[in-house]
Amino acid sequence: MKSLIHRLQQHIPVSDAEIDEFLQIHAFPWVEENTVLFFYRGDAEQVRLRHWIFGLPSSQDFFRIPSTRHWVLQADIPHQSRIEYKFEVVQRGHSHWIRDPLNKHLAYDPFGANSVCQGAGYLTPEWTLEDTESRAGTLEDIEIDSQAYGGKRHLTVYLPARFRPRRRYPLLIVHDGPDYKRYSSLKFVLDNLIHRSEVAPLIVALQHPIQRLQEYPDHPAQAQFTVHEVLPLLQERYPIHDIPQMRGLMGASFGGVATLSTAWRHPEVFGRLLLQSGSFAFTDIGENKRGPLFDPVVDFMNRFRKHPGKPSEKVFVTCGMYESLIYENRSIVPLLQKTGMEVEYRESRDGHNWINWRDHLRDALTWLFPGPLWMIYE
Template sequence: MPPLTYLLACRIGSAGVVALSSIMLQLTLSGAPAHGEDTPAQTPLQHLLGDGNFEIGPDYTTDPDLTDQGNPKGKSFEFEMRLADSKIFRGDDATLDPKKTVRTARKVFVYVPAAYQDGTKAPLLIIHDGPARLDLVRNALDNLTISEHPDRRLPPFIAIAVQNGGDDSYGSERGLEYDTMSDRLARFINDEVLPAVVNNSEIRAAYPNIALTDDPDGRAVMGCSSGGAAALTMGWFRPDLFRRLITYSGTFVDQQDEDAAEEANYPLGAWEYHSGKKLIENSEKKPLRIFTHVAENDLRNQDPAETYHNWVMANRRTAAALAAKDYDYRFVFSRGTRHCDQKVFKQTLADTLVWAWQGYR
């Protein structure tokens, strides 16, 4: 089996391999990353830069880069956005179930890392279901924006964790925002949330010249479950706005409301990415970099295909479609874990962020 340095040599050249050798120790691949729907190749998945399919578990540890190592801290902010003030998600959509709770205001959590220099156009990471894993992302920024290893260094992106509109599944505001196959969420984040961040008085007081990049290559999105499906959907429908996508336990199933207007074109919701219309394979390749993950014991993992609700099947098929279309993608299958399992985040998120931001300048 090829050693890890062999894989890295193919990806980044001998100089990069030498630079990484001090941190990778004896890690090796037990097999080259496999494409398709078959069981992924086994690998520790630590400090890997390669694309493809990987398997981890069933034992897990916390990556030190996701812990507080005493490095300089950035600044945290929190504010609210009233749904009634939105032009895109007002909380009064005709598809909503009146029995399901809609928030009157959503919280927005912002972390500006210590490495950010006021006045520069910052790259950014949108995190769905805020605050979600913002705690781990903060530690990764504190530790990896100042990493001595150039191939394990993060750009000083600003993390923006946005709360969903409330409740879950069919007929909910969260479901409308995350499970609908349209560009609506991408527009909401771009047109309403990002301006609210840079114009927030508290943030402006700390960073008078704060700015966010307009370059879609400097804009990432992360989410789990329906938030993961939403990350892919934002990039899929608006690659001109967001191009680096991170999905854990992605809800690539038929979770879209039956009375949604989008049913006319996407009757199976996010299931259409990999089956039915086979959106990924049958569409022109988009300039996206996509991380996907699913857990061995993820939701409805024994359901037959005709239910359109097997999370493991959906994510395997999505990975296979990305491979067939030759996307820059990484798919992780985690043994002995469940839906959006904290153990998986604590072991992989630093590596995932580093992989997701590869090639950014």
């Protein structure tokens, strides 16, 4: 079969029967060491690979093997990479974006699903999957009448398994909470890591944004809501430690900006921060080139860079190497370190997506809220 792959790579015609036989045995995209071969079979005028890898052309043309309906594209895929992609198929002058028909691996986000190519060495972490051994925490929804936003808001509160009202717990507040739960398996992650004593049993409040693109980029109401409405309500209802070291705030993308700006506006409230692929766009000179949505972000980041203060004590920063925000995230690390905060920074070969953020949760949460792993032998 290797010869067939070789022939495809060399754009040598291969019969439908040979392809059928091959597909019954093997999966596409075909990954071998640092190379991936994408394959599409069908009538088309053009086929392109569409992906979200910063640094590579976002559209790459497939090659049609002459006199066949077979389209191939070979690309580099470094070890442990993870790439989300779609195929753009042009038929009768119309372009359609489709998921790779030969690939069963999908990743979901609020906009739908993408196909996923996993490079050699990438494995879905087992602690992200539902584990029947793990005692499950519970979720409860609460409504909050927000003065900051002038209306009802919802929170989902995670209580760890074997929650006891007489015990005190650390608190973690999560921006984009429902998305973290749905697309980053946050509940399974919490259940597993707490059950395994890797993370301290903690209460986690999932914020439900309504207009996240307006609320999260340094909106004063969001900080006000989190610090003066959500936090007091949680402290009133749940047994939560009342010290910054036991309070955490986290978010991804614009949620990362909301996390940093809330902590910056209210230093010494949250002693633990998790910033995942924060949209930390800034300018040294000239205008913001990312569009008007980023204007408040850039305005905040420029102010923050000038006067960072010391928003927290421990900050865990993550980013994917294939994100357009990698430069901004790498830049913020030394700035955070200079404030005197303890900073950990991790990168992965992934893009701006929920699986990337999921895959960093173990490293981040075990560092921010370590559990009694070494001591528990049930």
